[in-house]
Amino acid sequence: MNAIEIKGLTKRYKDTVAVDGVSLDIRENELFGLLGVNGAGKTTLIKMLACLLAPDGGEGTVMGLSIAKDAPRIKALIGYSTQETAVAKNLSVRENLAFYGSLYGLGREEVAKRTEALIARFSLEKVADKRVGKLSGGYQRKVSIALAIISEPKILFLDEPTLGLDVLARRELWRIIRDIQKNTTVILTTHYLEEAEALSDRVAIMVEGRLLDVDTPRGLIAKTGADSFEDAFIKTVGGGKDA
Amino acid sequence: MHRIWSLAKRNGKEILREPVSLAFLIGLPVVMEILFYYMFHTLTPQFEMRYLAPGLIGFANAFLALFLAILISMDRESAFITRIYTTPVRAYEFILGYFLVAIPLGLCQSAVILLVGGLLESSFFSWSLLLVLPGSLLSIWMFSAVGILFGSVFNAKAVGGISSILITGQSVLSGMWFPLEGLPEGFLTVMGILPFKNISLLLQSIATPASSFEDLWRPFLIVAAYTVACAALSCVLFIRNSKAK
Numbered sequence A: 001m002n003a004i005e006i007k008g009l010t011k012r013y014k015d016t017v018a019v020d021g022v023s024l025d026i027r028e029n030e031l032f033g034l035l036g037v038n039g040a041g042k043t044t045l046i047k048m049l050a051c052l053l054a055p056d057g058g059e060g061t062v063m064g065l066s067i068a069k070d071a072p073r074i075k076a077l078i079g080y081s082t083q084e085t086a087v088a089k090n091l092s093v094r095e096n097l098a099f100y101g102s103l104y105g106l107g108r109e110e111v112a113k114r115t116e117a118l119i120a121r122f123s124l125e126k127v128a129d130k131r132v133g134k135l136s137g138g139y140q141r142k143v144s145i146a147l148a149i150i151s152e153p154k155i156l157f158l159d160e161p162t163l164g165l166d167v168l169a170r171r172e173l174w175r176i177i178r179d180i181q182k183n184t185t186v187i188l189t190t191h192y193l194e195e196a197e198a199l200s201d202r203v204a205i206m207v208e209g210r211l212l213d214v215d216t217p218r219g220l221i222a223k224t225g226a227d228s229f230e231d232a233f234i235k236t237v238g239g240g241k242d243a
Numbered sequence B: 001m002h003r004i005w006s007l008a009k010r011n012g013k014e015i016l017r018e019p020v021s022l023a024f025l026i027g028l029p030v031v032m033e034i035l036f037y038y039m040f041h042t043l044t045p046q047f048e049m050r051y052l053a054p055g056l057i058g059f060a061n062a063f064l065a066l067f068l069a070i071l072i073s074m075d076r077e078s079a080f081i082t083r084i085y086t087t088p089v090r091a092y093e094f095i096l097g098y099f100l101v102a103i104p105l106g107l108c109q110s111a112v113i114l115l116v117g118g119l120l121e122s123s124f125f126s127w128s129l130l131l132v133l134p135g136s137l138l139s140i141w142m143f144s145a146v147g148i149l150f151g152s153v154f155n156a157k158a159v160g161g162i163s164s165i166l167i168t169g170q171s172v173l174s175g176m177w178f179p180l181e182g183l184p185e186g187f188l189t190v191m192g193i194l195p196f197k198n199i200s201l202l203l204q205s206i207a208t209p210a211s212s213f214e215d216l217w218r219p220f221l222i223v224a225a226y227t228v229a230c231a232a233l234s235c236v237l238f239i240r241n242s243k244a245k
Helices: A042-049 A071-075 A094-103 A110-122 A137-148 A168-181 A193-199 A217-224 A228-236 B002-016 B019-040 B049-077 B080-084 B091-120 B128-153 B156-172 B186-195 B195-207 B213-243
Strands: A002-013 A017-028 A030-034 A057-062 A079-080 A155-159 A186-188 A204-207 A208-216
Touching: A002 A094, A002 A186, A017 A057, A017 A071, A017 A186, A017 A208, A030 A168, A030 A193, A042 A155, A042 A208, A071 A079, A079 A137, A094 A110, A094 A137, A110 A137, A110 A217, A137 A155, A137 A168, A137 B186, A168 A186, A168 A204, A186 A193, A193 A217, A193 A228, A193 B091, A204 A228, A208 A217, A208 B213, A217 A228, A217 B049, A217 B091, A217 B186, B002 B019, B002 B049, B002 B091, B019 B049, B019 B091, B049 B128, B049 B195, B049 B213, B091 B128, B091 B213, B128 B156, B128 B195, B128 B213, B156 B195, B186 B195
Parallel strands: A030 A186, A030 A204, A079 A155, A155 A186
Antiparallel strands: A002 A017, A002 A057, A204 A208
């Protein structure tokens, strides 16, 4: 079964077409990378799938539910980690997790159980009672992703999850993302091509709101005749020409 | 209701864990109450506790607008609100979470100012003071609505300055610090139309056992009208400006 099905999805802002008739299927438990340069429409696309933005055209389903008609039911099935860490900075890690859990209507005992499990899974024991605003960027990102999965979502949207992190923090998050993907569909937007190549089962490349190609990283390399995934990306974005 | 309560609890922690918030929400009004009472109450009836304490409650409540506005503008800018919209939380629950947190904060302000007032001037204590607490809810809700409105419209840098104008308005235009006799007619008319003086009058009337219904109804209606208008406008602007773009 497909976790997400999109047909001709479009979003316009005045004179700009942010997402231009994108059609795409994403399978269950797939880790799907959305790639593109700045302004490609990646974030707009996942905001429509997360029911944060209403599309201007086309249609999309998330776990068989329409993004136009079933927003409340979809929101109960998804997790979303924004580009910004977007956490309650004056609350501790534990309080943040409990707060988010309560927003999904989970009982107090269930929230406590999941909170402790996530603290252990994300190795947050040392900072569990510290205010999130006082933590390093790497820890804040970990908390942000932990918050997104406290509801045990079927689909997780990760918008630039490793932006601005050092290499060690990034690798730590890669481990966590791979672990999450074992039983969750993950849609990941990133600017880091090595990240997309290392993590994604398939990737989609977007330019100016349009979907140029969807394939596995290896498939894209083979298709373009490039030596590396980065070259394959550049050739795809540049219409077959090297930069 | 469960989600609204969770949001309100989170909002309360965010506000109270800022080191300056308690200083401004409670510390400053209490210090002013003690200072102005001791300095001036023997010189002019303006600073007798029956006038001073209700006026300071309105002044203190105005800080609720400042802290709510800062919280909401930062929530918008940090994408916190966008993120919460990906959960099952509805917009009305969000707004009620902000309104709800202001109630205990505002009632604490009122209770502390009344208590300190009674300790400074024992004749100030009367049963009618118990009615000031529910009476101050109108002022609390009005300033909460204005705070939500400011936070929905202005960014985190601008919101402090804009809220300061409101607090200054409540301070100067409430008639708390100077006698109104002798002021130009036009100025008095403006003060009568704006909510600031009416908040003071309403709370003073409730706190004074000898007050009549005549003293109460006009300021009550004016403050209630501002509260309803600000609440409606703040809801519309919050929903419009907090949705993802």
